Amino acid sequence: MKNSFVNTSNVARFMSAVSDLQNRGAGEACLMVVDGHPGLSKTTICHWWAIQNNAVFLRAKAEWTPRWMVRELLESMNVKPRHSFQDCFRQAVDALMSRSNQAQIQGKTFAVIIDEVDHIGKSAKCLETLRDFSDLLEIPFIFVGMQKVRDNISRFPQISSRIGQYVEFFPASRDDVYSLVNELCEVEVGKDLIEFLLEVSRGRVREVKEAIMAIERFGKRNNGTVTRKAMAGETLLNSRDNGQPIKVRAD
Ligand SMILES: Nc1ncnc2c1ncn2[C@@H]1O[C@H](COP(=O)(O)OP(=O)(O)OP(=O)(O)O)[C@@H](O)[C@H]1O
Ligand SMILES: [Mg+2]
Structure with a gap:
């Protein structure tokens, strides 16, 4: 089997949601949720898009704490984490800002994609840390998971009210x-x-x-x-x- 990426209708669905998110009215409404049943190509398409746009792609872990999550975020941007959480948070803000500016110069869209977000769907602390980043920077954070993502997130109004786009992945046509x-x-x-x-x-x-x-x-x-x-x-x-x-x- 060839190892190619196939341009399916979910690709168009994803790209159009990202573009609508870019044109949003409220700057802070920069969270996006991608959901759908297993095996419908969420990871493949989001990862492919992240590579095209030099975006950050992380896979959430069941045991993630804000500290672990921010360290992984820093490592994915090749930044060596400092010791305290406060320092790490600042390092991440600086690195995300710089990546976002760089993307703008290149005419690309910067975003942070978190795959398997179901793992942190009930972790108010992790979600709030992500919200803090997106509020400060107004860059898109894309949460990818299964259909329970919406239900879990709807329990946190400060997060769900910032969701500018929902994209559901459908079975292949x-x-x-x-x-x-x-x-x-x-x-x-x-x-x-x-x-x-x-x-x-x-x-x-x-x-x-x-x-x-x-x-x-x-x-x-x-x-x-x-x-x-x-x-x-x-x-x-x-x-x-x-x-x-x-x-x-x-x-
Ligand atoms: N556009 C595509 N082109 C080529 N292969 C694809 C494409 N989309 C998905 N695949 C393949 O289909 C399989 C399932 O896709 P993927 O793992 O992305 O689904 P998923 O929606 O993330 O599933 P899960 O919910 O279980 O995480 C993978 O083997 C992947 O390589
Ligand atoms: Mg997946």
Whole structure:
């Protein structure tokens, strides 16, 4: 399988929300929440965008305290943390400000993305520290997680009132599944098999990729385009709902 990034409809959804956030009326409303079910490409798209824009990308940990979080933030910007929390906070403000100015000069959008934010969804201290940064600097902080992010955050009105954009990631569309298969799979795949994959994966990109691997393995052992008929009876992917293998049905 090719290791490429595929431009799916969630990419456009994400980019348009970032651009709306940039054009917001209230400067302090610079928090954004990205949520959606597992395997819908939240991490991949946000990480890809962070690289394009030289933005900060962090993955929250279950045990994060504000001190640990700020140290990781500093390390991600190649700044050696000082000892006290106060000093670290100031170092982070300076480094974020400098990165944000640099991005502006380059015509890019700076942001801090926190993936797996569910881990700190109930930690008022961590969330408040992030709010302090964004209030001071008015730079976007993007919280990425599962659907309970919204519920958790809504318990903290000072945070939820600063959320300028919510983006929900949706399952891959028919066009997305075609793009994923055509751009990632190293063997020729028949339309009928792509349609079957669309149906059984229900647009979950993680499953789509698992199926592409299976199709590729089959295609490399057998000549010609891999069609539904050719692959009938073979396992395409494992269902995330019940762990059972989903086999290709001939019709
Ligand atoms: N646009 C894309 N192009 C290529 N591969 C992708 C794309 N989006 C997702 N993938 C692949 O799909 C799989 C699932 O994506 P990802 O881990 O980003 O989902 P997620 O929404 O963050 O899931 P979780 O909620 O479990 O963290 C990964 O293997 C990833 O490489
Ligand atoms: Mg993820």
